[in-house]
Amino acid sequence: MLTYDVDFWSIRQRKNRPKPFELRWRVGERSHSKSFRLKTQAEGRQSQLMDALRKREQFDEETGLPVSELEALTTPTWYEHATAYVLMKWPKAAAKHRASIAETLANVTPVFASSSRGAPKDAVLRKALYSWAFRVVRDAEGNLHPRHQVEEPPADVAEALAWIAEHTYKMTEVARSDRLRAALDAISKKLNGKPAADNTVNRKRMVLSNVLRYAVERTILPTNPLGTVDWTTPERDDEVDFRYVPNPRQAAVLIDAVRQLSARGEHLAAFFGCLYYAAMRPSEIAALREEDCVLPASGWGELVLAGSRPEVGSGWTDDGKSYDDRGLKRRARNATRPVPIPPVLTAMLREHKERYGVADDGRLFRAAEGGRVRSTEYCALWDAARLKALSAKEAKTPLADVPYSLRHAGVSLWINSGVDPVEVARRAGHSLTVLFRFYAKILRGQQDRANTLIEQGLNGG
Known part of the structure; x- marks a missing residue:
């Protein structure tokens, strides 16, 4: 009292x-x-x-x-409060979000260190925070605890955790604007010091805000202080660089080069076809099942996308798998997204299904032992295909440097073909805001064409 x-x-x-x-x-x-x-x-x-x-x-x-x-x-320290936040969020958070929380907290926690005396090396501290302090496991009784309290960490990790536990500010000190501004600066950069992408900064800023909001919920802080900090995200252009997005001819040649590489390349050619012709995300292709496909003998088909299998480390999932079974990105768990597919992809998927069959659960694409196709595998195939399909000069540029370039190419093709942006966004599973941010250059070109048509109409044709 x-x-x-x-x-x-x-x-x-x-x-x-x-x-x-x-x-x-x-x-x-x-x-x-x-x-x-x-x-x-x-x-x-x-x-x-x-x-x-x-x-x-x-x-x-x-x-x-x-x-x-x-x-x-x-008042708890930042480290104590951040650990409590992770334990609170873990049960209901998706595996990918758990990893994102740990990544953000590993970024900002060193900023809130109250001293640098005796500090561990940056790489050791980051490993200790990301993989041990902010990763949660169950003990023998099934209770959730930070990993380092259940499993024995390496000696250098244990020393780093002991140091950071003793050297972070109290939450009332963390709430100071200069400390929060330093934390925002930290999440705006990659580990190599270069500016991070806007969506990465926004995602991490949201995690930081939620941690502080949880402090308000616990009556540690009276209000969330982040909104009072005068800070602007560093300027960065997130638009797709269309100089390096493959055109339809290059995309077809690259997919054919994958097919010619090896037996495994033949098996995954249709995987890359889905990336380009349906503009699907790799996680959506990994979850594509036979029952999701309408594949007529000729003409256009349709894919009714119902889920995704984003790849994430086994330490972040409840069942120890290296992927998470989720609904479509930013949609309700049972939502679906129908995507019409052109005859070329319809034929590719029909051939794939007839030649390789499907997994026990109906998935079209699977690893050699039946699991999820791993990114390391299809990225290695893609790297080899680029060397085979592109000239030596082109291969040295960022042209189609990652498989995801095919998705950008597919969306770009739809826009350039005159498809309504609303329909493009729906098929790609984007919001209009995201579509206009990433594909602004192409959409501006379409606006010019629309202006020409309107002017012709005003002039009587």
Whole structure:
């Protein structure tokens, strides 16, 4: 109970005691005392308490401390609060989001270190935070704990965790605008110091904001202080660089080069076909099942996308798999997205199904042992296909440097063909905001064409 009812008694001396000078005071109905070796020490402490009372601070009846000291005593450190946040979020968070939370907290926690003396190396501290402090596992009884409390970490990791646990600011200190600004600067950069993509910065900023909002929920902070920080995301152009997006001829040649590489390349040619002709995400292709496909003998077909299998480390999933079974990105768990597919992809998928069959659960694409096709495998095939299909000069450029370039190429083809942007966004599983941000250059070109048509109409054709 907090009260202003505080009285102080004279400092008394008790002889033959190691600390003979006793400071005594009363808060409400309870008496408190503290002994000191020197009288000046007792007088100094009494002066501190009386000064708090003069500043109109209430005192806690149970501890005898003024509110400011009580808050400092009970307020958790950033590291303690961040660990509590991870434990709270873990049960209902998707595996990919768990990894994203850990990545963000591993970025900002070193910024909130109260000292650099004896600090571990950056790489060791990041590993300790990302893989041990902010990764959660179950103990023998099934209870959730930070990984380092259940499994024994390497010696350097254990030392790094012990150091950071002792050297992060209290949450009230973290709330200072200069500290939060430093944290925002940290999440705006990659590990190599280069600017991070806008969507990466926004994602990490949201995690940081949620951690601070949880501090408000726990009554550690009165309000979320992040909204008061004057900070602007560093300028960065997130538009796709269309100089390096393959055109239809190059895309067809690259997919054919994959087919010619090996038996495994033949098996995954249709995988790359889905990336280009249906503009699917790799995680959506990994979850594509026979029942999702309408593949007529000729003409256009249709894929009714219903789920995704994003690749993530086994340490972030509940079942230890290296992927997560999820719904479509940013959609309700049972939502579907129908995507019409041109005859060329319809034929590719029909041939693939007839030649290779499907997995036990109906998936069209699978690893050699039946699991999810791993990114390391299809990226290695893609790298080899680029060298085979492109000229030596082209291969040295970022042209089609990653398989995801095919998705950009597919969306670009739709826009350039005059498809309504709303329909393009729907087929690609984008929001219009994202579509206009990433494909602004192409869409501006379409607006010019639309302006020409309108002008012709105004002029009577």
